[in-house]
Structure formats: structure tokens, C-alpha cells
Amino acid sequence: MNPRELSCAPARDKAxxxxxxxxxxxxxEPGDRLPAERELSEKIGVSRTALRGGIAQxxxxxxxxxxxxx
Numbered sequence: 777m778n779p780r781e782l783s784c785a786p787a788r789d790k791a792x793x794x795x796x797x798x799x800x801x802x803x804x805e806p807g808d809r810l811p812a813e814r815e816l817s818e819k820i821g822v823s824r825t826a827l828r829g830g831i832a833q834x835x836x837x838x839x840x841x842x843x844x845x846x
Contacts (some may be wrong), residue, residue: 787822791830792828794820796839 787795798804798820810816817827 786827788833790831791817791820791826792833793823794822795827795830795834799839806841 788803788818795816798816804810810836811819813824813827817824831840831842835842
């Protein structure tokens with residue numbers, strides 16, 4: 777998705793693309809932790825609500841995993 781398309785995309789879709797880019801650009805491996813929600817939403821440029829929706833979507837696709845208490 778190019779930057780122009782990304783700016784017109786719904787916030788949750790922008791969050792999903794931003795999360796995917798973050799995972800790739802930071803070389804995160806399975807089991808690595810994401811930064812705090814506030815920090816990550818600022819880096820990606822979406823609201824925390826949109827970020828949560830993006831995380832939920834990636835969890836449903838088995839790209840991300842959440843662990844209670846982590």
C-alpha cells in the first residue's frame with residue numbers, strides 16, 4: 777500500500793499495515809514483545825482504539841499472539 781492509499785484507509789487498516797511494517801522493520805521474532813500501546817500508536821500514527829482493532833485483526837490471522845499477564 778503506498779502512503780497516499782494508507783492516508784485514505786480506515787484507521788484500523790492503517791494500524792494493521794503499520795503493525796506489519798513495524799514487525800518487519802524491527803526484525804521481531806516469534807515471542808518478542810511489542811512496545812507499549814501508547815508508544816506504538818504514536819509511532820504508527822493511529823489512535824489507541826484503532827491500534828487495538830489492528831492487533832485484534834492480526835491476532836485472528838495468527839500473525840500476533842497475546843499472552844495473559846504479559
